[in-house]
Amino acid sequence: MTLTELKYIVAVAREKHFGKAAEACFVSQPTLSVAIKKLEEELDLKLFERSANEVTVTPLGDEIVRQAQSVLEQAANIKEIAKRGKDPLAGPLKLGVIYTIAPYLLPDLVRQAIARTPQMPLMLQENFTVKLLESVRTGELDCAIMAEPFPDAGLAIAPLYDEPFVAVVPTSHPLATQDHITSAQLKSETMLLLGNGHCFRDHVLEVCPEFARFSSDAEGIRRSFEGSSLETIKHMVAAGMGVTLVPRLGVPSEALERKGKRRRADEPYVKYLPFDGDPPTRRVVLAWRRSFTRYEAIAALRNAIYACELPGVKRLS
Structure with missing residues (x-):
């Protein structure tokens, strides 16, 4: 899995919509959907339930999304630590x-x-x-x-x-x-x-x-x-x-x-x-x-x- 894939699932969980999540991440919807499907296959579980009107996070998916958010924040902290060393x-x-x-x-x-x-x-x-x-x-x-x-x-x-x-x-x-x-x-x-x-x-x-x-x-x-x-x-x-x-x-x-x-x-x-x-x-x-x-x-x-x-x-x- 990659940080980009984690960023995508956090965006979908927040927006509850694949199209809006793709816009928020500045990528096309097919790109985002393929990446999430790849991650679901790697984890061998379903992160989201898709319906005609809304996307919902599965119970296990919700736990993974929270962990993904923590990972993304820690990754961002690495960059912040480097910046703080200079200013x-x-x-x-x-x-x-x-x-x-x-x-x-x-x-x-x-x-x-x-x-x-x-x-x-x-x-x-x-x-x-x-x-x-x-x-x-x-x-x-x-x-x-x-x-x-x-x-x-x-x-x-x-x-x-x-x-x-x-x-x-x-x-x-x-x-x-x-x-x-x-x-x-x-x-x-x-x-x-x-x-x-x-x-x-x-x-x-x-x-x-x-x-x-x-x-x-x-x-x-x-x-x-x-x-x-x-x-x-x-x-x-x-x-x-x-x-x-x-x-x-x-x-x-x-x-x-x-x-x-x-x-x-x-x-x-x-x-x-x-x-x-x-x-x-x-x-x-x-x-x-x-x-x-x-x-x-x-x-x-x-x-x-x-x-x-x-x-x-x-x-x-």
């Missing part, structure tokens, strides 16, 4: 970031990384938490920036910062006359939420459990609408469709500087309201495989994150 930070770092962090952290983080470690470019991927966890576990990504809580995937975790939430209301809304807001005041409002799959949606539901009822006659939140991104939802708030919550880094720097001041004609049509007292927060962390050998790269990334401005958040050591 511990040489080569790209594959970083995943969830959708509700990426737009607000990455602009500053990329600038810091370029200035500090130009020899280690960041290969970036935005995705849902579940997808990022799987990609880190399988080695497609080296590490990921996510918000707790998430399923235990056996990864190493380093806390980065605690980030409070801020409410967003239309400037024409009665609540816009206030400088702060409480969770109780949101219970009678129309709440705009992210769609299923976004962990920030779950964080919002923790702040106001009434959102989960989704019933027009339920006590508490009357109804809710869903958006694909926080920025899209902000536009919906500006249009007067409801209110929402955003993480503190999603608040424009000038938005909280005009407390009590009259809105100018050229200013946005939303107002950001901090929570009164202890605000609801989320913990943002960096996660990576325990077997990942580029310790210096992880440390450099954390230093670059801490060098970012991160207004309004509590940095964690």
Whole structure:
């Protein structure tokens, strides 16, 4: 057997489709299929069950795929060890970031990384938490920036910062006359939420459990609408469709500087309201495989994150 054959079976197990796996490996489907058939004949067992709609991994095949992933990772580590001998930070770092962090952290983080470690470019991927966890576990990504809580995937975790939430209301809304807001005041409002799959949606539901009822006659939140991104939802708030919550880094720097001041004609049509007292927060962390050998790269990334401005958040050591 060869490392190439192992790479192919890992790809098929991940994609559950021979054609998509071939595309991911940059080879033709016949080339990939022949190689897998050859490996199955060598091992004298069937790795995959093929049907018209989907490819599934056999129970024994699943164990072999996991071992193949480990072998591929160890082989990659040999190259990394060689690189580290010349420059511990040489080569790209594959970083995943969830959708509700990426737009607000990455602009500053990329600038810091370029200035500090130009020899280690960041290969970036935005995705849902579940997808990022799987990609880190399988080695497609080296590490990921996510918000707790998430399923235990056996990864190493380093806390980065605690980030409070801020409410967003239309400037024409009665609540816009206030400088702060409480969770109780949101219970009678129309709440705009992210769609299923976004962990920030779950964080919002923790702040106001009434959102989960989704019933027009339920006590508490009357109804809710869903958006694909926080920025899209902000536009919906500006249009007067409801209110929402955003993480503190999603608040424009000038938005909280005009407390009590009259809105100018050229200013946005939303107002950001901090929570009164202890605000609801989320913990943002960096996660990576325990077997990942580029310790210096992880440390450099954390230093670059801490060098970012991160207004309004509590940095964690």
